[in-house]
Amino acid sequence: MEIPVVRNVLEANAKMADHVRGLLGGRGILTLNLISSPGAGKTSLLEKTLTDLGGEFRMAVVEGDLQTDNDARRVAATGAQAVQINTDGGCHLDSNMVLSALESLKLDDVDILFIENVGNLVCPVEFDCGEDAKVALLSVAEGDDKPEKYPLLFNLAKVLVLNKTDLLPHVDFDMGRARRFATRLNRDLEIFEVSCRTGDGLCAWYDWLRGMRRAKKEGGSAAGFASA
């Protein structure tokens, strides 16, 4: 009795996600959905990216949280457009929430839109928000077994940002093991090792963003958006 209900929810979400993707894609906006556990560093990655690439791209952020507008205030402090969605206890964003949030943004002034999902390695993965690609984050403090234990995100993401590499000397994290598990789930996964605290490794992430944005502007074929 329950399975059809869930399927309908996901089908309705997928339809609305396609609408959101069309609306943003029509403007050439590259849209990325950031998904991770709480505290893996999504907001820190955005703060760094918005600051360092602020002269190159016009960026905006849709922030998802159960409560508070702390994160939207953190990213807005960089000068980027930001809008906060409070799910009031809800465990993920969906495409309809994102569509509502877009009303608060000046989309004509946006090159790249980041959706920062609720901190949760499970539920947000199932809900397409109209993005071009999902970006998975994992902090090395969480352990190298997480791709194996929470496979769906690593299977569906286009990119994995391994964050907090400055903690590597202080935690039991085998980088080779994490990479092996992740690429076994997804052969095409691009992996960046970064520390948002020290700035190490962010250049490669920025270059990837530049390439994605260029491909999006040129019509999307190069980056394989058709399969997004």
Added chain:
Amino acid sequence: MEIPVVRNVLEANAKMADHVRGLLGGRGILTLNLISSPGAGKTSLLEKTLTDLGGEFRMAVVEGDLQTDNDARRVAATGAQAVQINTDGGCHLDSNMVLSALESLKLDDVDILFIENVGNLVCPVEFDCGEDAKVALLSVAEGDDKPEKYPLLFNLAKVLVLNKTDLLPHVDFDMGRARRFATRLNRDLEIFEVSCRTGDGLCAWYDWLRGMRRAKKEGGSAAGFASA
């Protein structure tokens, strides 16, 4: 249309949870439901506890994971009884899953039962599994803002274990801020600062377990089980 469906799910779960609580309570078993983000250290806390208190109590573990039986194998290596629930993508355990898992345990040989929930700071909080108390874990690598951003768990838990204190010199974590947020949500919250890596602080957690187990054996009134 959707709200009544959710309410029925939670009502059915609550009824089954009371059944589980009765079944375990009738045997004097203290039951604790461990909830945290992925990688906060639930399994590590169990490994330490099962090893250090193995001579004092007969302990068993119900392990919840989306995939793999890695964690059940880790805790079984200490000699404790362990059973793995794979939710196959599901984001939380519920009381019916726990009831099924109990069939694999010799309950006459158990003083303390730990339920290690799926790593998720949101969904597991809503599903009573028949426990006497919820134990929240938070790694200091996740940031001191998590109680404010994910309030329900900290509101409902009886205990907060702040883990990975060995990383404090290397992360931006304000212990006073985390404690303030958490106790604002829950004045009676007991907080233990521990490092499962070094063993620091575990004594206080063990003493709390001893007190809870004693109260449970004596009928449950001292520790306020009536309100669990």
